[in-house]
Amino acid sequence: MKTYSYSFRNESSMKAALGRDMRDLPAQYPELFAPADRVCVVTGSDAPPSLRARTLALFPEKARPHAYYWLPPSESAKTLEEAGRLASFLFEEGFSRSSLVIAAGGGAVTDLAGFAASIYMRGIRWISVPTTFLAQIDAGLGGKTAVNLGGAKNIAGAFHQPALAVCDTAFLDSLPHAELRSGGGELVKYAMIGPAALRDTVGKHLSGTLAGDKAALTACVSACAAYKLKLVARDERDERGVREALNFGHTAGHAFEAMAGGRLPHGEAVARGIRFALIASRETGILGRADFARLDAMLAPLRLKPAPVRKDFRHFLSLVSRDKKARGASNRFVLIAGPGRLAPAEDLDVPLLKKAFEGALK
Numbered sequence: 001m002k003t004y005s006y007s008f009r010n011e012s013s014m015k016a017a018l019g020r021d022m023r024d025l026p027a028q029y030p031e032l033f034a035p036a037d038r039v040c041v042v043t044g045s046d047a048p049p050s051l052r053a054r055t056l057a058l059f060p061e062k063a064r065p066h067a068y069y070w071l072p073p074s075e076s077a078k079t080l081e082e083a084g085r086l087a088s089f090l091f092e093e094g095f096s097r098s099s100l101v102i103a104a105g106g107g108a109v110t111d112l113a114g115f116a117a118s119i120y121m122r123g124i125r126w127i128s129v130p131t132t133f134l135a136q137i138d139a140g141l142g143g144k145t146a147v148n149l150g151g152a153k154n155i156a157g158a159f160h161q162p163a164l165a166v167c168d169t170a171f172l173d174s175l176p177h178a179e180l181r182s183g184g185g186e187l188v189k190y191a192m193i194g195p196a197a198l199r200d201t202v203g204k205h206l207s208g209t210l211a212g213d214k215a216a217l218t219a220c221v222s223a224c225a226a227y228k229l230k231l232v233a234r235d236e237r238d239e240r241g242v243r244e245a246l247n248f249g250h251t252a253g254h255a256f257e258a259m260a261g262g263r264l265p266h267g268e269a270v271a272r273g274i275r276f277a278l279i280a281s282r283e284t285g286i287l288g289r290a291d292f293a294r295l296d297a298m299l300a301p302l303r304l305k306p307a308p309v310r311k312d313f314r315h316f317l318s319l320v321s322r323d324k325k326a327r328g329a330s331n332r333f334v335l336i337a338g339p340g341r342l343a344p345a346e347d348l349d350v351p352l353l354k355k356a357f358e359g360a361l362k
Contacts, residue, residue, distance in 0.1 A: 004226060006233040008161065014143075016165045016229055018222040020214065025058050025166065032125070032163050036100040039066045040090060042113040043104045046073040050174055051131055055104045058129065058166065067093050071105070077112050078147045080156060086116040097121050100163075104129040107139025111154070114145030118160035128162040131171040133183035133217075134267055137190070137224040138246075141165055142232045153254075159237050167225050169218045180217075181210050184302045185249070185271030190224045192274070192295055193245045195340055198227050206301050245342050247325060248334045249274035252360065255319035256309050263308040271302050272309075276360035281335040283352050284345065291338045307361045313354055320353075 001019035008014075015032070017025065026033035033039075041055060059066070069089055071077040090099070103113030103126060110128045117126035130140025146157025172180070187209065191202035201223040208216030228246065235242035253273025257264055264272075278296055281287035287295075320331045329346040331353065337343045 002222060002226075004229065006229055008233060008236045012161055014161045014163060014165065014229075014233075016167070016225065018167045018225055020169045020218045022166070022168050022170075023057055024060055025164070026060070026062075029164060032127075033100070035098055036125075038093065038095050038099040039064065039102060040069055040093070040095065040099070041066050041102045041104060042069045042071060042086065042109060042116075044073050044077070044106070044109055045070040047105060047131075048174065051104065051171065054131075054168065054171055055102070055129065058168065059102060066102075067095075071109055071112060074106075075108050075148065075153075078108050078154075080147055080149065083112060083116045083119070083147055086113065087120045090116070090120050095120070095124070097124055099124055101126040102129060103127065103162075104131055105135075106130070106132040107135045110135060110140040111144075111146050111157075114143075114160055114162065115147055115157055118145050118158040123160060125163045126160070127164045127166065129166045129168075133172055133175060133180055133221075134186060136167040136169070136172070136221045137183065138186050138228065140167075141225055141228050142243075142246075143236060144238075161236070165225075165229065167221055169214065169221050172212075172217055172221075173214070175212075177210065177212055179265075180212055181302065182265040182267040184210055185253070185267040185269070185274065187220055187224065188298050188302065189246075189249050189270060189274060190227060191298060192336060192339060193248050193342060194227050198223055199339060203298070210301060241344075244325075244334055244344060248336065248342060249277050251320055251323050251325065251331075251333050252276035252316075252356075254323065255316050256307060256361070258319055259309045259312065259315060260307070268302075268304065268307070271299055271304055272307055272360045275299060276356045277333060277335055279356040279359045280333060280345075280348060280352060281337070281343070283355060284335065284348070286335050286337045286343050286345070288338075295336070295339065309361055311358070311361060313357055316357055317350070317353070 004016040101117045130136045143161035146154035149155035205216035253270040257269035282292045
């Protein structure tokens with residue numbers, strides 16, 4: 001297990017535990033757990049028994065039993081109403097400003113529980129324990145807590161950093177290879193935007209990770225999580241442009257995901273969004289053809305199948321113009337000038353966008 005500490009501009013701090021087969025974290029972080037008068041574990045109602053067993057290995061109950069709160073499965077949990085129900089449960093169970101919430105699950109669980117922790121008594125401490133591949137390298141990290149509103153993702157939310165983020169790759173042992181392959185889009189994103197050492201780690205272990213190799217998974221998850229948390233510490237509230245690198249491939253990817261109506265997993269949508277960004281970067285002249293070929297080849301191990309997306313370019317334009325990161329422009333994308341060299345661009349021409357759109361969905 002590797003432990004990292006991160007400090008933020010508001011003088012708050014966060015610790016991260018990254019590794020495999022961890023045990024009894026309260027004994028290793030007594031400064032976080034000793035002050036807690038109560039502990040609530042929040043997870044999905046569809047969580048397998050193995051998830052609860054691994055969570056109890058991380059946070060044994062000992063003399064003080066935990067309270068448990070079961071969320072509806074998947075994105076259906078991410079509503080203001082469900083956050084209110086969780087806050088009411090904490091109140092009825094006597095939770096105070098000294099209490100602790102542990103969110104163990106995918107990105108929807110950590111988003112919802114973190115948001116509830118941010119509003120309960122104006123903010124109590126919480127621990128993020130992402131248990132899916134995508135959540136461990138992206139969605140369960142960063143302190144952006146939120147719920148959906150009016151059919152749109154993550155509209156009501158708050159920045160509320162966990163006291164501790166835990167990425168234990170033992171949670172991933174039961175995941176089907178299809179889910180690992182789906183998350184490969186995020187791995188490739190980190191390889192493209194990060195420094196050479198991160199690119200080398202992902203490149204060396206990508207095939208093994210997609211095949212479920214435990215050592216490869218641990219190497220990639222630990223490297224990607226540490227890199228994301230480092231960016232977050234430099235730009236906690238996404239105000240300085242540092243975190244925008246993490247949006248590479250996501251503007252078009254979110255649009256493809258929405259257009260597929262649930263038939264395109266997030267990681268595969270991001271992979272398509274990355275290809276869109278590569279083509280757009282080449283067509284604007286930002287990215288040379290040799291670098292384009294080199295970066296595009298990094299997507300090959302994902303074995304992308306034809307995307308189940310209706311090729312409605314007007315709908316795509318409408319979606320990217322409403323993206324919350326557009327900042328008032330007709331469109332805004334994070335493009336790339338070469339490995340680790342990003343170049344945000346706004347108001348790209350429609351013919352260029354159409355060429356990138358069609359190329360990404362082949």
